[in-house]
Amino acid sequence: MKILVINTGSSSIKYELFDVDNHKILAGGMAEKIGEESGILTHKRILPNGESSEEVEEGLISDHHEGLNRIVALLVDPVNGVIADKGEISAIGHRVVHGGEAFHSTVIIDDEVIAAVKENISLAPLHNPPNLTGIEVAGSIFPDAQQVAVFDTAFHQTIPMRAFLYAIPYEMYARHKVRRYGFHGTSHAYVSEQAAEYFGRPLGELNLITIHLGNGASMAAIQAGKCVDTTMGMTPLAGLVMGTRSGDVDPALPFFLADNLGMTPKDIDNILNKESGLKGMCGTNDMREVIEKKDEGDEQAEIALEVYSYRIKKYIGAYFAVLESLDGLVFTAGIGENAPYIRELSCKGLNRLGIEIDPERNNRAGNGIREINPPGSEVKVLVIPTNEELKIARETKRVIESKIKARIFT
Numbered sequence: 067m068k069i070l071v072i073n074t075g076s077s078s079i080k081y082e083l084f085d086v087d088n089h090k091i092l093a094g095g096m097a098e099k100i101g102e103e104s105g106i107l108t109h110k111r112i113l114p115n116g117e118s119s120e121e122v123e124e125g126l127i128s129d130h131h132e133g134l135n136r137i138v139a140l141l142v143d144p145v146n147g148v149i150a151d152k153g154e155i156s157a158i159g160h161r162v163v164h165g166g167e168a169f170h171s172t173v174i175i176d177d178e179v180i181a182a183v184k185e186n187i188s189l190a191p192l193h194n195p196p197n198l199t200g201i202e203v204a205g206s207i208f209p210d211a212q213q214v215a216v217f218d219t220a221f222h223q224t225i226p227m228r229a230f231l232y233a234i235p236y237e238m239y240a241r242h243k244v245r246r247y248g249f250h251g252t253s254h255a256y257v258s259e260q261a262a263e264y265f266g267r268p269l270g271e272l273n274l275i276t277i278h279l280g281n282g283a284s285m286a287a288i289q290a291g292k293c294v295d296t297t298m299g300m301t302p303l304a305g306l307v308m309g310t311r312s313g314d315v316d317p318a319l320p321f322f323l324a325d326n327l328g329m330t331p332k333d334i335d336n337i338l339n340k341e342s343g344l345k346g347m348c349g350t351n352d353m354r355e356v357i358e359k360k361d362e363g364d365e366q367a368e369i370a371l372e373v374y375s376y377r378i379k380k381y382i383g384a385y386f387a388v389l390e391s392l393d394g395l396v397f398t399a400g401i402g403e404n405a406p407y408i409r410e411l412s413c414k415g416l417n418r419l420g421i422e423i424d425p426e427r428n429n430r431a432g433n434g435i436r437e438i439n440p441p442g443s444e445v446k447v448l449v450i451p452t453n454e455e456l457k458i459a460r461e462t463k464r465v466i467e468s469k470i471k472a473r474i475f476t
């Protein structure tokens with residue numbers, strides 16, 4: 067079964083085509099700068115020997131419809147294509163950012179689902195509209211394929227009320243759905259399943275803390291396989307320090323910025339989401355550059371790394387308290403998988419909790435799942451590469467095979 071996974075942003079479409087039965091990725095890439103003067107389409111196909119070849123097309127991509135059509139043309143290209151006909155694609159798996167409280171799992175898309183995603187636009191005004199555009203465009207280009215929505219928020223819907231309710235007037239939750247939702251759910255779910263496989267035990271028996279450190283960053287506390295808390299909130303701004311997002315700040319900070327610096331809500335939104343985090347503290351949001359600067363003696367970079375890792379460490383302690391016992395700590399995504407310095411700093415001094423890192427194992431390069439605690443350690447500290455697209459493809463296959471009717475919670 068061939069499944070196309072797409073992640074539609076306001077000016078981009080990321081895609082991967084999977085042959086899920088044979089556990090193979092056939093092609094993938096991204097159409098960027100859609101609607102801008104000149105767009106870029108980067109297409110990578112995976113050759114039968116496992117190597118890949120990449121081609122880049124530059125030029126106007128007027129809208130998402132044209133973008134997806136161009137992607138399809140590359141997939142079915144008579145010379146370099148990976149499939150003969152678009153009809154071979156049985157389903158499209160869409161990444162949808164905000165499912166609100168309506169979606170606790172993956173669903174087949176129908177009119178009711180689209181209406182419920184539209185209802186959540188106020189919660190994710192930047193993400194849900196382009197996700198809906200992706201669904202609409204894919205529906206017109208693939209009229210015979212099933213369309214499936216996989217929500218970033220769904221994995222966190224098991225979080226109990228004591229952890230998701232903000233201590234503000236209850237009506238804000240009851241009428242306006244203001245609460246903690248959490249994001250990166252697909253990644254937290256994927257790496258926790260991978261961890262269970264590594265442990266050789268059912269996920270339902272395990273307590274885990276998963277730490278996703280990409281450009282965005284979040285942690286999840288997983289008790290007996292179910293998420294019970296997460297660091298992001300109603301929006302992805304809360305929690306850990308990120309590339310350009312502040313993570314947790316005093317909730318009164320926006321009033322200070324408005325009253326003393328004359329900033330508008332839009333300015334404040336921009337500062338906290340785009341100009342803060344690593345970038346705000348030391349001028350770059352790219353962790354590789356921050357570490358390089360620190361190695362060259364840049365003090366601001368050094369303190370930025372300390373703030374970044376201190377926040378992770380603080381949440382490890384908090385989630386240890388929430389879970390009461392811990393089997394595994396999982397680092398994932400660009401930084402979690404590739405920055406031993408951050409892993410070391412975040413876990414420093416936690417041996418009383420059974421969390422220890424073996425310096426040699428931590429610094430050893432590798433690609434797959436790696437255990438970086440010393441042998442015999444109480445808590446396994448794992449590095450697990452995330453693969454949100456693969457998880458979306460598998461979820462898509464699972465729901466279309468089981469023909470689960472959308473369950474929408476109201």
Ligand code: ADP
Pocket residue numbers: 279280281282309351352353354355357399400401404405
């Ligand atoms: P996204 O959220 O965009 O998917 P990624 O998971 O790709 O992000 O993570 C991007 C981050 O990972 C960047 O800050 C990048 O600098 C960092 N990163 C990638 N490789 C390394 C590396 N070898 N060492 C340190 N940081 C790395």
